[in-house]
Amino acid sequence: MKLDVTTNNMKVLECFSSETRVRIIELLNGKPYNIGELAEALGLSSAIITKHIQKLEEAGIVSTENTVGKRGTQKLCSLHVDQLVLVLRTAAADKPADHGGFTVELPVGQYIRYEVHPTCGLASFDKRIGMMDDPRYFDDPEHTQAEHLWFGSGFVEYRIPNYLVGQAEASSIAISLEICSEAPHYNENWPSDITFSINDTAVATWTCPGDFGSKRGLYTPPWWNDTQYGLHKTVSVTKEGTHVDGVRFSDVQIGQLNVKAGQELRFRIACPASAANCGGVSLFGKRFGNYPQDIRVTVTV
Known part of the structure; x- marks a missing residue:
């Protein structure tokens, strides 16, 4: 996906201003994770991870799916795009x-x-x-x-x-x-x-x-x-x-x-x-x- 670096695309660009969101992307590069697994891997609460996932999902970088887990329904997160090309000029x-x-x-x-x-x-x-x-x-x-x-x-x-x-x-x-x-x-x-x-x-x-x-x-x-x-x-x-x-x-x-x-x-x-x-x-x-x-x-x- 190509993206012009303009203020119209701040939802996407802001996703990379957070180290936590970048680390989430790094993890999802390997495989899908649910919210609890991401929280455990990053040492953060599930509530904080959920907020970061919401931002990544709104930007179209991550997609989520509700699936059946061991303890009921879980939200499974995966990367939605393979690459992002930033166009400066x-x-x-x-x-x-x-x-x-x-x-x-x-x-x-x-x-x-x-x-x-x-x-x-x-x-x-x-x-x-x-x-x-x-x-x-x-x-x-x-x-x-x-x-x-x-x-x-x-x-x-x-x-x-x-x-x-x-x-x-x-x-x-x-x-x-x-x-x-x-x-x-x-x-x-x-x-x-x-x-x-x-x-x-x-x-x-x-x-x-x-x-x-x-x-x-x-x-x-x-x-x-x-x-x-x-x-x-x-x-x-x-x-x-x-x-x-x-x-x-x-x-x-x-x-x-x-x-x-x-x-x-x-x-x-x-x-x-x-x-x-x-x-x-x-x-x-x-x-x-x-x-x-x-x-x-x-x-x-």
Whole structure:
């Protein structure tokens, strides 16, 4: 898991300011422990260990499970993530642009049009929105509150605010988001050909390897039990072509997209039924999954 070192992620960063919490992580690296075993190993009370475990669990570093023990129910603790990469200097595409460029974030629920087919649905941070597998609920007024949405085939399209002025024309556009395939419940071996388009021009088709749910998402709410998180992907269109995470995917250049002042900007995420791997799409907002961001768009001039 990658994590930007910002004040938005203090819950995670604060976990490493305590020697006790670091020692707990060291112990859990070997095997799961219950609260009593951790207390005995560290020479502390079970009440103190419980408080530390709560902080580690809130940060998504540790997960717990109530199991049957020798003396009734016990809380078994284990590491939830294998590694954590701290990002001190973000890539240029993730920084606010200057010289007339701009950066905006689009909530995943604020699409302007859609065509989706089951399995499909929406969820806010607090609840499911409408009925599952009924595309009509993508018109529900609450869809703008969605932090997670999914569909088996089809598309969602967003309007990007265009803050370019005068004669300014974009030299690049970068769009980063958390995304994966969509399988019933989840299936980590479920490839999906996902096509990204800007202003009706397909810029890249990327094959996601699966729909991830075996580990809990760092920001996924506790009540949610299906797909947990996606992969963080950045689609960049420049004068040289289109890249996904720095890998060239197509020859489409920024000049072909008509990104200039006064022109509408539209971004579409699609998995057509005709795709070789029609494995659907799952999208995550800043309060779902592993990355605290919505669909982030950076336009430079």
